[in-house]
Amino acid sequence: MxxxxxxxxxxxxxxxxxxxxxxxxxxxxxxxxxxxxxRQGRPVDMVFFVTxxxxxxxxxxxxxxxxxxxxxxxxxxxxxxxxxxxxESATLTVECLTESSIIEFDTEKIYGMLTMFxxxxxxxxxxxxRLFISLQKRIINQLHLSAAERYDLFLEEYxxxxxxxPNYHIASYLGITQESLSRIRANKSRT
Amino acid sequence: MxxxxxxxxxxxxxxxxxxxxxxxxxxxxxxxxxxxxxRQGRPVDMVFFVTxxxxxxxxxxxxxxxxxxxxxxxxxxxxxxxxxxxxESATLTVECLTESSIIEFDTEKIYGMLTMFxxxxxxxxxxxxRLFISLQKRIINQLHLSAAERYDLFLEEYxxxxxxxPNYHIASYLGITQESLSRIRANKSRT
DNA sequence: TAGCTTTCTTAACATAGGTCAATCTTTCCC
DNA sequence: GGGAAAGATTGACCTATGTTAAGAAAGCTA
Numbered sequence: 001m002x003x004x005x006x007x008x009x010x011x012x013x014x015x016x017x018x019x020x021x022x023x024x025x026x027x028x029x030x031x032x033x034x035x036x037x038x039r040q041g042r043p044v045d046m047v048f049f050v051t052x053x054x055x056x057x058x059x060x061x062x063x064x065x066x067x068x069x070x071x072x073x074x075x076x077x078x079x080x081x082x083x084x085x086x087x088e089s090a091t092l093t094v095e096c097l098t099e100s101s102i103i104e105f106d107t108e109k110i111y112g113m114l115t116m117f118x119x120x121x122x123x124x125x126x127x128x129x130r131l132f133i134s135l136q137k138r139i140i141n142q143l144h145l146s147a148a149e150r151y152d153l154f155l156e157e158y159x160x161x162x163x164x165x166p167n168y169h170i171a172s173y174l175g176i177t178q179e180s181l182s183r184i185r186a187n188k189s190r191t
Numbered sequence: 192m193x194x195x196x197x198x199x200x201x202x203x204x205x206x207x208x209x210x211x212x213x214x215x216x217x218x219x220x221x222x223x224x225x226x227x228x229x230r231q232g233r234p235v236d237m238v239f240f241v242t243x244x245x246x247x248x249x250x251x252x253x254x255x256x257x258x259x260x261x262x263x264x265x266x267x268x269x270x271x272x273x274x275x276x277x278x279e280s281a282t283l284t285v286e287c288l289t290e291s292s293i294i295e296f297d298t299e300k301i302y303g304m305l306t307m308f309x310x311x312x313x314x315x316x317x318x319x320x321r322l323f324i325s326l327q328k329r330i331i332n333q334l335h336l337s338a339a340e341r342y343d344l345f346l347e348e349y350x351x352x353x354x355x356x357p358n359y360h361i362a363s364y365l366g367i368t369q370e371s372l373s374r375i376r377a378n379k380s381r382t
Numbered sequence: 383t384a385g386c387t388t389t390c391t392t393a394a395c396a397t398a399g400g401t402c403a404a405t406c407t408t409t410c411c412c
Numbered sequence: 413g414g415g416a417a418a419g420a421t422t423g424a425c426c427t428a429t430g431t432t433a434a435g436a437a438a439g440c441t442a
Contacts, residue, residue: 059331059334059335061335065335067331067334067335069327069330069331069334081320081323081324081327082324082327082328085320085321085324086324114313114316118309118312121309121312121313121316122305122312124316125305125312125315125316125319128316128319128320128323129272129276129319130276131323132272132319132322132323132326133272133273133276133277135323135326135327135330136260136272136273136326137273138330139260139326139329139330139333140250140258140260142330142333142366143250143258143260143363143366144250144252144256144258146398147398147399166418166419166420167419167420168419168420172334175333175334176398176399176400177399177400177401178419178420178421179399179400179401179402179420179421179422180398180399180400181420182420182421182422183399183421183422185420185421186421186422337428338428338429357388357389357390358389358390359389359390367428367429367430368429368430368431369389369390369391370390370391370392370429370430370431370432371428371429371430372390373390373391373392374391374392374429376390376391377391377392
């Protein structure tokens with residue numbers, strides 16, 4: 001919880017009351033590798049802040065293939081925001097890739113805080129702006145870079161993740177098959 | 192300007208002062224087809240609200256190929272947010288695809304309004320959330336749909352745009368060449 | 383309306399990446 | 413430590429999309 005409070009305070013001044021309330025609605029816990037926190041088709045009533053480990057959100061298409069939308073590592077939030085903001089049941093699944101420490105919050109309660117404590121709005125806006133920009137960049141990369149170039153960028157952006165998760169999750173994030181990723185890796189080590 | 196005020200008031204109550212200030216920093220004008228409002232490499236100091244017509248933002252890669260990030264139609268905002276939020280010069284170019292009516296705002300002034308009138312924060316947050324979700328959906332679509340399926344979705348999402356802009360801009364938005372799009376269109380009309 | 387210019391289509395061929403299947407390697411339990 | 417399960421690699425072949433080039437159609441504008 002310290003990390004989260006620090007992250008907020010790095011961005012805006014946080015009143016004692018807001019901090020206490022945030023603490024009162026938080027639930028810190030560790031989750032084992034493989035556990036599923038949100039399941040496609042089910043209601044979404046939680047958002048998660050990761051303090052350690054790695055989780056991912058992914059989409060299962062009509063052929064049963066998985067497509068990774070997001071990897072969440074330390075100090076990242078993760079949930080199914082598509083479901084939350086359109087008030088639908090989950091279109092994504094959120095799963096734990098390594099044993100992780102998370103803080104979970106009830107969606108209604110944590111979003112309610114923005115009304116209770118409007119001082120938090122600039123913090124949330126900064127978060128959203130950062131996410132928005134990173135998604136725009138990812139779309140641009142997807143439009144003009146080869147799979148190998150996208151893999152290089154992935155390694156830069158998530159330098160510690162590669163060693164800890166299976167390659168096929170990375171492939172599904174890059175939009176290629178695990179076989180293609182394997183060939184890209186073979187090519188890289190050859191040079 | 193009426194459309195913009197209405198759009199804001201549909202979302203939040205807007206004080207007379209805020210409305211007047213917004214008006215005072217606005218500059219409504221029509222821009223001819225082909226004009227470039229933001230150019231890759233130059234500073235970005237304006238954001239634009241479209242009241243009529245169609246603009247696009249695109250990225251020019253190292254081979255000189257253009258990749259369309261966003262089409263802005265009536266009631267959309269457009270600028271180079273990557274540049275604005277990272278305080279760099281433009282990575283995108285914003286160009287006018289049909290004669291359009293826009294309202295332009297100085298970036299500093301309009302973002303400054305969020306500090307002057309914190310009541311506006313929820314409006315901006317709602318905008319960002321909507322954009323964030325639509326980009327997440329676009330990434331998911333890019334990951335699992337064929338070019339033909341993405342084209343169908345494009346036609347649903349921008350039903351009036353297709354007739355007014357060249358196909359190669361649509362192709363560059365979908366991440367394919369104009370020749371591929373032409374083949375997809377030929378296939379569709381054959382069935 | 384003629385004659386540019388821009389846009390769209392089509393064809394032949396090339397290539398990145400996908401599919402399927404086999405095998406090898408690593409990890410993890412009992 | 414041995415054996416199963418999970419993950420990674422490799423090969424042969426396939427397909428969607430890219431490339432290049434040519435020509436047809438559509439739009440402008442004089």
